[in-house]
Amino acid sequence: xxxxxxxxxxxxxxxxxxxxxxxxxxxxxxxxxxxxxxxxxxxxxxxxxxxxxxxxxxxxxxxxxxxxxxxxxxxxxxxxxxxxxxxxxxxxxxxxxxxxxxxxxxxxxxxxxxxxxxxxxxxxxxxxxxxxxxxxxxxxxxxxxxxxxxxxxxxxxxxxxxxxxxxxxxxxxxxxxxxxxxxxxxxxxxxxxxxxxxxxxxxxxxxxxxxxxxxx
Amino acid sequence: xxxxxxxxxxxxxxxxxxxxxxxxxxxxxxxxxxxxxxxxxxxxxxxxxxxxxxxxxxxxxxxxxxxxxxxxxxxxxxxxxxxxxxxxxxxxxxxxxxxxxxxxxxxxxxxxxxxxxxxxxxxxxxxxxxxxxxxxxxxxxxxxxxxxxxxxxxxxxxxxxxxxxxxxxxxxxxxxxxxxxxxxxxxxxxxxxxxxxxxxxxxxxxxxxxxxxxxx
DNA sequence: CAGTATTGACAATACATATTGTCAGATAAC
DNA sequence: GTTATCTGACAATATGTATTGTCAATACTG
Numbered sequence: 001x002x003x004x005x006x007x008x009x010x011x012x013x014x015x016x017x018x019x020x021x022x023x024x025x026x027x028x029x030x031x032x033x034x035x036x037x038x039x040x041x042x043x044x045x046x047x048x049x050x051x052x053x054x055x056x057x058x059x060x061x062x063x064x065x066x067x068x069x070x071x072x073x074x075x076x077x078x079x080x081x082x083x084x085x086x087x088x089x090x091x092x093x094x095x096x097x098x099x100x101x102x103x104x105x106x107x108x109x110x111x112x113x114x115x116x117x118x119x120x121x122x123x124x125x126x127x128x129x130x131x132x133x134x135x136x137x138x139x140x141x142x143x144x145x146x147x148x149x150x151x152x153x154x155x156x157x158x159x160x161x162x163x164x165x166x167x168x169x170x171x172x173x174x175x176x177x178x179x180x181x182x183x184x185x186x187x188x189x190x191x192x193x194x195x196x197x198x199x200x201x202x203x204x205x206x207x208x209x210x211x212x213x214x215x216x
Numbered sequence: 217x218x219x220x221x222x223x224x225x226x227x228x229x230x231x232x233x234x235x236x237x238x239x240x241x242x243x244x245x246x247x248x249x250x251x252x253x254x255x256x257x258x259x260x261x262x263x264x265x266x267x268x269x270x271x272x273x274x275x276x277x278x279x280x281x282x283x284x285x286x287x288x289x290x291x292x293x294x295x296x297x298x299x300x301x302x303x304x305x306x307x308x309x310x311x312x313x314x315x316x317x318x319x320x321x322x323x324x325x326x327x328x329x330x331x332x333x334x335x336x337x338x339x340x341x342x343x344x345x346x347x348x349x350x351x352x353x354x355x356x357x358x359x360x361x362x363x364x365x366x367x368x369x370x371x372x373x374x375x376x377x378x379x380x381x382x383x384x385x386x387x388x389x390x391x392x393x394x395x396x397x398x399x400x401x402x403x404x405x406x407x408x409x410x411x412x413x414x415x416x417x418x419x420x421x422x423x424x425x426x427x428x429x430x431x432x
Numbered sequence: 433c434a435g436t437a438t439t440g441a442c443a444a445t446a447c448a449t450a451t452t453g454t455c456a457g458a459t460a461a462c
Numbered sequence: 463g464t465t466a467t468c469t470g471a472c473a474a475t476a477t478g479t480a481t482t483g484t485c486a487a488t489a490c491t492g
Contacts, residue, residue, distance in 0.1 A: 008437060008490060015438090038342060040256070044480065054440055059481070126254060126338050160402050164411050167395045168388035172415060175387020176380050186376050195380050198422050199388060202414050224460060224467060231468090260450065270470055275451070 023061040023071075025051040030072045035115030039069055039123040066127065070134055073124055076116045077138045080109060084145050095147075099200055102145050103173070103193045110177055111185055121178050139170050146173075146200050147207070165203040172199035239277040239287075241267040246288045251331030255285055255339040282343065286350055289340055292332045293354045296325060300361050311363075315416055318361050319389070319409045326393055327401055337394050359386050362416050363423070381419040388415035 007015035029051035033042045044065060048055050062068045084102045091101035110117045124135045143166040173196045180192055187195075223231035245267035249258045260281060264271050278284045300318045307317035326333045340351045359382040389412045396408055403411075 010438065010489065018438090040342075043478090054442085055481075056440080056483095064480080122342050125341055126256075161407060161411065164392050164395060164403065164408065168392045168411060168415050171391020171394075172384035172388035175390075176384045178387075179380060179383045187380065191377060192380065195377065195384060195422070198418050199384050199415060202418055206411070206414050226459070226468070234468095259448090270472085271451075272453095272470080280450080 019060065022051075022053055022057050025053060026058060026061060026068060027072045027075050030068050031076065031116050031119050034069075034072070034123050035118045039065075039119075039127065066131065069119075069123070069127065070131060073120055073131075073134060073138070076120050077141075080106070080120075081138075081141055081145070083109070084142070088145055088148075095204060096197075096201075098148075099146055099197055099204075100193060103196050103200070104189065106173075107177065107180070107189045107192050107196070110181060111189065114181060117177070117181050121174055121181070140166075143167075143170050146170075147203050162207050165207055169200050169203040172196070235276065238267075238269055238273050241269060242274060242277060242284060243288045243291050246284050247292065247332050247335050250285075250288070250339050251334045254334075255281075255343065282347060285335075285339070285343065286347060289336055289347075289350060289354070292336050293357075296322070296336075297354075297357055297361070299325070300358070304361055311420060312413075312417075314364075315362055315413055315420075316409060319412050319416070320405065322389075323393065323396070323405045323408050323412070326397060327405065330397060333393070333397050337390055337397070355386050356382075359383075362386075362389075363419050378423050381422055385416050385419040388412070 010018055013021065026047065029047050030042065033047050033050050037046070042065075044055055044058055047068070048058055051057075058068075062071065084105050087101040087105040088098040091097040120138070124131060126132065146169065147166065176192065176196050176199075180187065226234060229237065242263065245263050246258065249263050249266050253262070258281075260271055260274055263284070264274055267273075274284075278287065300321050303317040303321040304314040307313040336354070340347060342348065362385065363382060392408065392412050392415075396403065
């Protein structure tokens, strides 16, 4: 009872820690491999090799390839989400400023880390209903950062139309990002942000108009 | 020499015609099946069954599944392209009118034919470089309908930025379409068109500003 | 140092599907 | 009605990969 050590230490870590580390290595490796050959081209074996682990450890942490994809996605998106929220918050209360700040952070990270970019921009679509649901949720979160629903409290009646505006906005930003990445960043971050922001502004202003019955 | 009939007739058609008909049946069946289980879930066998043909005929017309996907995509997009061009032309010279006409046709067709919609909205992404190239080309074509480059002749200097605007526009429209379809058309066509148009207008007006050195 | 938990390499299995091949029966030509 | 062509069903093969299992080598514990 007194010596209730959880497990034998290896490399200074107990069993739990080692497992967590392997899990992380697999996620990192997955992002790497997805970025090179795409999700569907990524075999379990290739990911394990990249992670310097064997297949046994793959199934220790993940039920199947899809589970790893979702985990990798969550990993990338979780970070980004935090950072964007923080950047928006730091920019104050002005909607335009918050927008700029969040987008600038987004495109900056995109340029710094091209591989993860591919995971959550491209690879994530149309794998399975489960994966699509995860993506949908993530997009909603990002859209809320760019156009905070809190700033738009009357959004009860025209919810559906407002939702299409959010969707269009996020679609525009992601498409721009995809192209920008695949063409290897031909424009400066500020320029891309300016372009993306102009689409986001549509969602902001149109939502306002629509609330006022300014339809069509 | 005189009796240079190409081949024996079956069902009133010669060999060539029969082959063409089978090819078409396969394309139609593919669109149907993709619409139900997605491209990656669509086996050669399932498509052949839907087409009421056997695998032998699949390989008669297509080298592999990917070739059929590309053919199906071209089939759907070709039609749509013609119709949108015609609708835009019929709407006269006013950019706003052309835009409305093209978008209205797009969303109307989308509602009429949900299955093809899925093929060219969702299934087409990230299958392979070849398929992506086909898609990229198609998107460029559509973007040219919505914002004709002819109306924008000075587009030589700031080409790259203008290109991102087009990309964003098309991305917004497609995302809106996807959501609208997957939620089973909660808004009227006119309303969706209005929302989509507001994103397209960004591409039109921003392009103008940028030409005037109105950057950032 | 002896013993055991843990690891890494790799074999064995399972499975799904693409792709090619076979052949009996149907259909048109003469 | 006979023959050559074409068709449809299905078998046979090939391939690639996920998933599980085995086992010797390694790293820690006492």
